[in-house]
Amino acid sequence: MDQQHISGYFDYNATTPICSDVIDSMVPAMKLFANPSGNNRHSQTIKKTINEARQNVAQLLQTQVSNIFFTSGGSEANNWAIKGVLFKHIDKPGHIITTEIEHASVLDTVKYFADTFGFEVTYLKPKKDGAIDVSDLENALQDNTQLITIMYANNETGVIQSIEKMATITSARKIPFHVDAVQLVGKRKINVEKLGIDYLSLSAHKFYGPKGVGSLYIKDIDSIEPLIHGGGQEFSMRAGTENLVTIVGLSKAAQRVTESVEQWDSDNWQCKQHLVALLEASPLKIKFNGSTDYSNSLSNTLNIAIDGIRGESLMLQMELIYGFIISVGSACSNNKTINLSHVLQAMNINETDIQSSIRISFGRFTQLEDIEKFVTALVSAVEQLLAISTGY
Amino acid sequence: MDQQHISGYFDYNATTPICSDVIDSMVPAMKLFANPSGNNRHSQTIKKTINEARQNVAQLLQTQVSNIFFTSGGSEANNWAIKGVLFKHIDKPGHIITTEIEHASVLDTVKYFADTFGFEVTYLKPKKDGAIDVSDLENALQDNTQLITIMYANNETGVIQSIEKMATITSARKIPFHVDAVQLVGKRKINVEKLGIDYLSLSAHKFYGPKGVGSLYIKDIDSIEPLIHGGGQEFSMRAGTENLVTIVGLSKAAQRVTESVEQWDSDNWQCKQHLVALLEASPLKIKFNGSTDYSNSLSNTLNIAIDGIRGESLMLQMELIYGFIISVGSACSNNKTINLSHVLQAMNINETDIQSSIRISFGRFTQLEDIEKFVTALVSAVEQLLAISTGY
C-alpha cells in the first residue's frame, strides 16, 4: 500500500502504516553486519544499537532495560509468557484464568495446555459492553491458579479491560499475571511497574513499526523459562541472533510513541467522536458493539453492526468501489461453515448482527476529513447492498 | 562494518556481510504495510511476496513450498524441531540422540528435556578429525529413540557430518531425524528430499541475508507441534505476523545461493588451499583442528592451533593492529574460569592447544590476495605475541 492510499486505510488494528522515520532508521541498520554476540569492535556497535533499542522500549513502558526482551512479535511474546510460566508447573498442572475474547496466540496456547497437559482453564466472559467484570476474576481464583492472562485492549472492539484493578487482586495473591497489551501500546500511555503486572506483550507493527518484532516485559526473570533455548542473547533468556533491522525499527517506533502517544490519542478521540456523530446522523441503522466512551475503549476503534447488510460484502464494496479498507466480524470459511467472531459471540451478540458487523480502526495518519469521506462512502455502499437485497 | 572492511573480515561463520541485492530487495518491502493475513488486495500483494519467498527457499533445498516454514532464525528452527517432536512424547519420555558438538540452541534444548522431563540422552563424540562415526549412531539407537538431532557442518571447525549415510539408517528405522544445516546452507548444495531427513534448520544471516530470519524444513507437518501457537500463519504451524522485511531478504539471499553456491564453493576452496599452503610454508607452528579436505569440511573454514600464543590475544592483535576479524576457541569468562570450546574439547584437543586456537572463516567477498595479506598479518601478530612471552 503506498502513502496515497493511507487516507482510505481504516484497518490500523490489523497493522499500521510504517512511519517514515522508522524506515529511515532501518536502512543504515541493514548494512551493520557484524554478529552482535561477537568480540570485535563492529559487534560492539551492534550491541550498543540493540541496547539503545532496549532502552527505548523500557522508556515506553516506564521500566528498566533489564526487564525488556525482544521477540519475533506479539504472538511469540504471548506464547513465551504462557508457556514459560506453565512449563514450570508441568509436573503439577493447575489452573489458568483467561477470557473468551483473547487473541488466537493466547487462546490456542492455553488450549494446548488444557488438551495436552491437563491444565484446568476458566474462561471469563465479557459483559455486553465487552468488559470483563473484575469480580468475575476474583471469583475465579483458585488455590492452584498458576497463571492469569488477560488482554489489555481488544483488537476487534477496542474495549479496554480494568487491568490495574485486576492487578491489585493478582499481586496481593501473588499469582503471575500476563497482559497482552499488543493493541494498547501506541494508543494509550502505560506505566508497567505502577500497573503491577508480571508480563506484558507488545508488537511493533501495531504502532508504526515493522512486522515480526516485539517485546515481552518480564518483571522477574526467575519466574519464567525461555521459549527459545540456546545462546546468551537477551540475557540468556531468548536465543537467536537478533533481528537487528527490525529491532532498530521497533526502537524508533517506541521512541515516537513515548513522545507522541498523548497527542495521537487526542487526535484519534476527536476522529472517533466525529465518526460516531456522523454515523448517528446518517440514515444507517447502527448498533455499537461494546463500549465507545473514552475510558473504556480505544480512541481509534469502532465496531458496529449495520442493519440489513453482510459485513463481508460491505468490506469488499468499500475497498473495490471507494478505496477504503475495513475489517469484518465474520467471514465465510471452508466447508460451508461461517466464521463468526469469537469476541462478538462472547459478548452475546446475535448471529445476524455479527454477520453485519464491521470494525473501523484508524490512527495517526487519519484526518478528520478522511472520516467524513469514509462515512459518505459507507452510506453509499450500504445503500447499494440494500438495493441488491431489497425484498429480503 | 562498512564494505571497505570486508577484505579483513574472516569471521563469516559468525555472520556474513549482507549482499547488496538483498538490501535492495528489502527497502521496498519496508513500505508494504498491509497485514499478510488480511482480506484486502494490499494483503494479497504481501501474501504473494511471502509465497515467492517460500518458493525461493524451497528451491534452495530442492523441495516443495508446503514443507518450508519461516522462523526468526536458526535458533528458533532448532528449538521448534526438537520441542515440536518431543512434546508429542511428553507423557512417555524416551531417548534422544545428539552429539557433543552441537550449537547451544540444540544442546540447551536437549538438556532442557533431559533435566525437566526426564528424557534420556546419548551424546555422540566425534573422532579427532571432528566427524561422528556413523556406526556410533547406529549403536546408539534404542527402541525408544524419539529424536535424533545432528548438525550438518560444525560452525567452529567446518567439519561436515555424513548426514546422508546417517539418514539411511534413521529412515529405515523411522526415527525422526533433525539436521541443523545452518552452517552448510549457502556453502554446499543440498537436496533435502534426496537426503531423506525429517527436519532441517537454516538461517539467512549465514548466507548473505539478514539476521533474525530462517526456516525449518518439515517433511510431515503431522509429526510436529507448533512452537508458537496461534493464528493461521505458516499453514497454522507458526503464529505471528510475518517479519516481511527480513523474509524478503531471506528470499533474495536464497535465490542467490541456488544460482551461485557451486561457484562460491569453488572460489572458497581455492582460497582455503592457498591459505593452508601459505600457513604450512610460514614460520608458524600450526596444528589443524579437524579435517581440512574438501569432502569432509567446509571450503570456507579453517580452525588451527598456533603454538606459543593465546588465541584471544591474537584475535585482538589481528583486529586492532591489522584490521582482521577472526574468532577463537576459548575466551576468559566470569569468575576466573576459562571458557574452552566444547567442540574442540569433544575432539580431545588438549587445553593449551584449545587456548591457542583460532577460527578463520571466509566467503564470497574474500579474494585470494586477502588471504595473502591475512597470513602476512598473522605471522607478524604471532611474532609480536611471542616476543612478549619469550621466556615462557
Added chain:
Amino acid sequence: MYNDIIIDNFTNPQKVGDIALANCEFEIGNPVCGDRIKIQLMVENNTISEARFRAWGCATSIATANLFCESIEGKTTSDINQKNDQDIESMLGQLEPSQHHCVHILKELHQQLVVQANAGAQ
C-alpha cells in the same frame, strides 16, 4: 482472494432487480452461511428472455447470483441442462477454499432452474 469474475459481477451487477411479470421464480438459501438468493425469470418458448436476482450474503454469493442471471439470459432450458458440473464450476474461476460454497450455490441455482422450468412446462 476475489478473482476478476467475482469482482466484476459483485461490483457491477447488471441483473439486480425484480421482474413484475415473472413466470418462473425460485429461492435458495444456505442455512449455515446464511446466503439467500431469489431468482425471477421470464421464460418464453423455453428460452429465458430475462433473469433478475435479489441476494443477501457474502460478496461471492452476490457475484454468483449475477453471473448466473447473465449466463442464462437468451439460453434455452435444454442449453442449460446440458451443462455438466465441470462447466458450472469453471464459470466462477479460481476460488479460495472459503468461497467454495458458492460452487454449490451455483449448482443449486442450475438445478432449481431446470426443476422449475420443467415444472412450468408441464
Added chain:
Amino acid sequence: MYNDIIIDNFTNPQKVGDIALANCEFEIGNPVCGDRIKIQLMVENNTISEARFRAWGCATSIATANLFCESIEGKTTSDINQKNDQDIESMLGQLEPSQHHCVHILKELHQQLVVQANAGAQ
C-alpha cells in the same frame, strides 16, 4: 569489550623485556585461566627505576602487566604500598565481567611487589 586503557597497553606495550641486572623479580600465574606474568625490576634507593615484564595470557592480562610496569617506574615502594584496593581497581578502567580476573592479577602484582621489595630491603 576492551576499553582504551586495555587497548593502549595491549597494542603498544612499552615495558616488554628483560632486565639483565634485575635486583627484584617475581612471577604470578592464574592456574584456572592460565595467564602467566613475570616481572623484573631494578630497585635503587627504594625507588623502582626500571620495570619490565613477560606475559602469556589473554589480552587484558598482557595489558595489565604493562600498565603495572608503567605505573611503578619512578615510584618508591612506600608510594605503591599506599595504594588501596580502590586505587588499584580504577587503574584498569571499566571492565567486562570476563575481564575482572585481571583486577585480581593487578592486586596480586602489587602485593608481590611489596613483599619482594621488603624482602630485598631486609
